Amino acid sequence: GQQVMQIPQYQHVQEGEDFTTYCNSSTTLSNIQWYKQRPGGHPVFLIQLVKSGEVKKQKRLTFQFGEAKKNSSLHITATQTTDVGTYFCAGQGGGATNKLIFGTGTLLAVQP
Amino acid sequence: DSGVTQTPKHLITATGQRVTLRCSPRSGDLSVYWYQQSLDQGLQFLIQYYNGEERAKGNILERFSAQQFPDLHSELNLSSLELGDSALYFCASSRSLGNTIYFGEGSWLTVV
Numbered sequence: 001g002q003q004v005m006q007i008p009q010y011q012h013v014q015e016g017e018d019f020t021t022y023c024n025s026s027t028t029l030s031n032i033q034w035y036k037q038r039p040g041g042h043p044v045f046l047i048q049l050v051k052s053g054e055v056k057k058q059k060r061l062t063f064q065f066g067e068a069k070k071n072s073s074l075h076i077t078a079t080q081t082t083d084v085g086t087y088f089c090a091g092q093g094g095g096a097t098n099k100l101i102f103g104t105g106t107l108l109a110v111q112p
Numbered sequence: 113d114s115g116v117t118q119t120p121k122h123l124i125t126a127t128g129q130r131v132t133l134r135c136s137p138r139s140g141d142l143s144v145y146w147y148q149q150s151l152d153q154g155l156q157f158l159i160q161y162y163n164g165e166e167r168a169k170g171n172i173l174e175r176f177s178a179q180q181f182p183d184l185h186s187e188l189n190l191s192s193l194e195l196g197d198s199a200l201y202f203c204a205s206s207r208s209l210g211n212t213i214y215f216g217e218g219s220w221l222t223v224v
Contacts, residue, residue: 033212042114042202042215043155088155092210099168100145100213102155 002027004091006103014111019079021106023072023089031092032065032072033100038085043102079110115139116216118203124222130191133219137184137205143167144186145206145213146178150199161186162209193223 003026013019023032031050035043047056049065049072056063062075072089089103115138125131137144146158157170161180172178175193180186190197200220204213 030210035215042217043204044114045212045214048212099157099160099170101157101170102147104154 002091002093002099002101004089004101004103006087006089006106008106009104010107010109012109012111013079015081016078019076019083019108021074021087021089021108023074023091023103025070025091025101027070027091027093029069029091029093032069033090033092034063034072034074035088035090035102036085037088037105041085043088076108079108081110081112083108084110114214114216116203116205116214118201118216118219120219121217122220122222124224125193127193127195127223129193129223130189131193131221133188133190133201133203133221135186135188135203135205135216137186137203138214141205141207141214142184143206143209143211143213144180144184145204146172146186146188147202147204147215148199149202149218155202158188167209190221195223197221198223 033048034046037043053067054065060077064073086105086107088105117136119134143162145160148156158172160168178188200218202218204215206213
């Protein structure tokens with residue numbers, strides 16, 4: 001079945017450093033979504049990418065969807081303590097079911 | 113507040129028991145999803161409903177069942193509970209298939 005892997009599992013950075021998490025799917029995706037889960041909270045939608053090679057920016061966050069629509073990345077520039085949390089990618093396959101399969105997540109810790 | 117309501121927020125029960133988790137989707141959302149989150153398994157997709165019908169099944173155990181009612185609320189039934197079923201169970205909803213999903217705050221289940 002469809003699997004979505006993320007690396008790294010955990011990243012510890014100093015405030016002000018950049019951070020990147022990578023997401024890889026075993027199958028081609030119709031779209032990919034990114035969610036952030038703060039400690040003790042629930043996943044919150046950040047963005048959806050649909051087109052091959054698409055790049056979207058939200059302030060210090062840059063999201064990219066691979067040309068083959070099987071991988072994606074999230075890059076945070078100059079991290080802040082408010083960026084702490086687990087970042088999940090979620091891949092949606094094609095077909096009638098449109099199951100949304102979440103990646104394994106990357107836990108980001110930011111040291112002030 | 114995502115608009116997705118889950119009850120109960122916390123539940124402690126004994127092994128072998130049965131519990132029901134309830135979810136009210138956002139107003140106007142037709143699709144409901146259930147996810148299980150435990151420390152070592154990330155966000156595991158369990159099942160998805162759309163307008164009362166089952167659309168997709170993930171790693172849902174046979175001891176678990178779910179349904180979506182005509183008023184679109186959903187229930188997840190967990191029976192013959194085991195210690196390993198202790199987890200955070202999230203419900204999420206979306207307007208239709210392929211849309212962004214919005215998570216509730218989750219139901220913490222502890223099996224003792």
